[in-house]
Amino acid sequence: MEKLSPCLSALTWEEIIVKTENLNVYYGNVHALKNVNVEIPKNQVTAIMGPSGCGKTTLLKCFNRLIELTNGVKVTGKIYINGTDIYDKNLDVSSIRRKVGMVFQKPNPLPMSIYDNVAYGLKIYGLKDKKKLDMIVEKALKTVGLWEEVKDRLKHSALKLSGGQQQRLCIARVLAVEPEILLMDEPTSSLDPVSTKRIENLILKLKKDYTIIIVTHNVHQAIRVADYVIFLYMGKLIESGAVKEIFQKPKHPKTQAYIKGEFS
Amino acid sequence: MLKPNQVEKIMRTVLGLTAIIPVAIMLYIFGYLVVNGISAINPEFLLGFPRMGGIEGGIFPAIVGTINVVVICLIVAIPLGVGAAIYLAEYAPNNQLTKTIRFFVECLAGIPSIIIGLFGYIFLVHYLKLGFSILAGGLALAFMVLPWTIRASEEAIKAIPQHYREASFALGAGKWQTIKNVVLKTAFPGICTGILLAFGKAIGETAVVLFTAGMGSVASLPTSIFDSARTLPVHLYIVATTAHTTTAFEKAYGTAVVLLGLFLILTLGAIFLRNYYGKMLRG
Numbered sequence: 130m131e132k133l134s135p136c137l138s139a140l141t142w143e144e145i146i147v148k149t150e151n152l153n154v155y156y157g158n159v160h161a162l163k164n165v166n167v168e169i170p171k172n173q174v175t176a177i178m179g180p181s182g183c184g185k186t187t188l189l190k191c192f193n194r195l196i197e198l199t200n201g202v203k204v205t206g207k208i209y210i211n212g213t214d215i216y217d218k219n220l221d222v223s224s225i226r227r228k229v230g231m232v233f234q235k236p237n238p239l240p241m242s243i244y245d246n247v248a249y250g251l252k253i254y255g256l257k258d259k260k261k262l263d264m265i266v267e268k269a270l271k272t273v274g275l276w277e278e279v280k281d282r283l284k285h286s287a288l289k290l291s292g293g294q295q296q297r298l299c300i301a302r303v304l305a306v307e308p309e310i311l312l313m314d315e316p317t318s319s320l321d322p323v324s325t326k327r328i329e330n331l332i333l334k335l336k337k338d339y340t341i342i343i344v345t346h347n348v349h350q351a352i353r354v355a356d357y358v359i360f361l362y363m364g365k366l367i368e369s370g371a372v373k374e375i376f377q378k379p380k381h382p383k384t385q386a387y388i389k390g391e392f393s
Numbered sequence: 394m395l396k397p398n399q400v401e402k403i404m405r406t407v408l409g410l411t412a413i414i415p416v417a418i419m420l421y422i423f424g425y426l427v428v429n430g431i432s433a434i435n436p437e438f439l440l441g442f443p444r445m446g447g448i449e450g451g452i453f454p455a456i457v458g459t460i461n462v463v464v465i466c467l468i469v470a471i472p473l474g475v476g477a478a479i480y481l482a483e484y485a486p487n488n489q490l491t492k493t494i495r496f497f498v499e500c501l502a503g504i505p506s507i508i509i510g511l512f513g514y515i516f517l518v519h520y521l522k523l524g525f526s527i528l529a530g531g532l533a534l535a536f537m538v539l540p541w542t543i544r545a546s547e548e549a550i551k552a553i554p555q556h557y558r559e560a561s562f563a564l565g566a567g568k569w570q571t572i573k574n575v576v577l578k579t580a581f582p583g584i585c586t587g588i589l590l591a592f593g594k595a596i597g598e599t600a601v602v603l604f605t606a607g608m609g610s611v612a613s614l615p616t617s618i619f620d621s622a623r624t625l626p627v628h629l630y631i632v633a634t635t636a637h638t639t640t641a642f643e644k645a646y647g648t649a650v651v652l653l654g655l656f657l658i659l660t661l662g663a664i665f666l667r668n669y670y671g672k673m674l675r676g
Contacts, residue, residue: 195563200487227565237556240579250564253574299560306564 146171146310146340147192152206154187154196154364161187163364164206169357174332174341176355176372178348180392183361185344186234189312192342193229194222210310227254230303231312235319236295238287238302243279246287246298250306269301273331293324300331311335313343317350329354348388352376360384426649433647443611448632448641452648457614458527458622459655462606463595465531465618466538471588473535474542478584481543482550483572502540509537510604518605525621530606537601538591545587549580582666589663593656599626625652 147169154162162184169175177185190196191208194215208215215225227250238246247266256262266283270276275297279290287298296316303311313332317325332341332354345351351358352372359369360381368381379385386392395403441451477498485491513533523529553576561571577584602624608631609615609623623631625648633645 193563195559198559198562223565223567226563231563233556233559233563235556237560239557239560239575249561249574250566253561253564253566253570302560302564 144170146211147342148209149191150207150209152188152191152208153204154184154191155203156199157201161364162191165361165364165366167359167366167369169340169342169359171340172336172338173356174336174343174354175357175359176351177342177344177359177361178346178351178387179361179367180387181346184364185346185361186314187364188359188361189231189314189342189344192310192312193226193231195226195231197222227306228308229310229312230306230308232296232299232303232314232316234315236292236299238290238295238298240286240288242284243287243290243298244283247302247305249302254306265305269305270298272304272335273297273301274327275301291324293320293327296320296324296328297331300328304335308339310340310342313341315344315346318346325350346393348376348390360387362387423653426646426653430643430646430648430650433643434650438644438647439651443628448636448638448644452625452628452644452651454609454611454614455623455625455628455648456651458606458609459596459624461527461615461618461622462530462534462602462624463592465527466534466595467588467592469532469535470538470542470591474539474588474591475546475584477539477543478546478550479572479577482547483568483576498540498543501536502544506537506598507600507604509533510601512536513601513605524619525605525607526619527606527615527622528618530602530622530624531618533601533605534595534598537598538595541591541594542587545590546580546584549583549587550576552583553579582669586663586666589659589666593659593663596624596655596659597626597652599624599630603627603630625655 145168147167149165149167152162152165153160165184165188167188177188179185187196190199191204192210192215196202196204204216210225210229213220239249241249244266247269248262251262251265267276267280270279275294278294279285279298287295290298300311300316317328320328329350332343335341336356343354345355355372357370358372358375360367360375360379360383362383368375368379368384375384376388379388438451439456440453442453443455444450481491481494485494510533513529513536517523517529517532518525521529523532557575557579558571561575566574606624606627607621608627609621611623615622629645629648629652632641632648636642636645
């Protein structure tokens, strides 16, 4: 942990869970992230904000190395999670993704039953004990407030659920494998206001047990759920800090303009 | 000069007519065969042995021969085809080698069946000393349907939306775990559709089996995969080319109706699976 040097004035080393060092991402010839240095506090909600195409999702996908699924991508620099460089060649990528769960922009339940969706991660890790599985599935579904709605049809296809239910199911699926960090890529962008509200309340409830990093292009959502904000523009980190600082007295003119809604 | 909207009308009519032609051809073939061959079909025809070179009696040995040869073909072609499809769709990097593999698959699909038959005759029947046999016929047929199996399976695998794979990877699953638990499970009906269509091609193939499975015995059933066997299309060819009487032609048409019936069942099965598949993916 000696290498870590907090640049967010308010944070001490113990409070940081994720830190990037000179992170660069290239898609072929496109330089998508440029020397990004950010620190993300533990058990808080950090919002990554910025206009479309600024690299929000790219940054998020670096934290669980899902970025590697993209053809022709190149990542340089370092990302430390709890002091470990996750881009270390000797590290098993599955173990990182187990610790860093992800919820996607469009709800993506697998084409199998509700139960099997939640149990998927556990089965992948080799858990076969039916009783234990039942227990974890129930607990995860209860946490996301879906249990009462689906307990009588756990064997039904998850694809039959509504969009909001599917998204909560996807969150339950991630929680079942007990990650430390939860990545959320605009998790409410395809949902109606009522479902959005439920997900936002869930985020607030989950932050006491998890570190949440959420990509959003909705300024109001960031104000409602986030404690910290990272503002990106054209692949560069413009500003980061506590949500109040950023929204009340943004230092950079680009941040000011974005918050005022001058571009999106 | 014609006005633009008149041109529109004429082209619409002309193009519509070209679309009707395949329907008309299919209905004509089917109708003609059924009208002429249906009277030949009875239990004795389906379960009896041919007499006098097939112009009398039944087609039972040819039905058994067809099933034997096609089963060998599928046992070989399914694992090889699906395996290659998984490699091409999920693992193969986008490079020159992959393009070359694809090129060869396309070429194999385009080789005239008589040449595959000739290859089977030289390589399987003579060089490997399998003789005219169910095994040689099945293997040669497998070479023929392999590219179709690969192509259909690869398409079914590629049709699985990327976000399913992402969901699985994001939960820490490895590549093979994702393929086994998500991709293949979801693509299964699509792969089956492709296999049924390959199956349809295999049962109708004549040149390849004539060269490799031979003409078989019409007096007894094959007892092992090293026996020669006659398939339905080969039987049809022999009867139709040697027949000179009305009853003989009736037997040939009857055989054709049985062959076409099998083919239709397989095609309808494939269509049913494809619809089921689409519905499942839409949720």
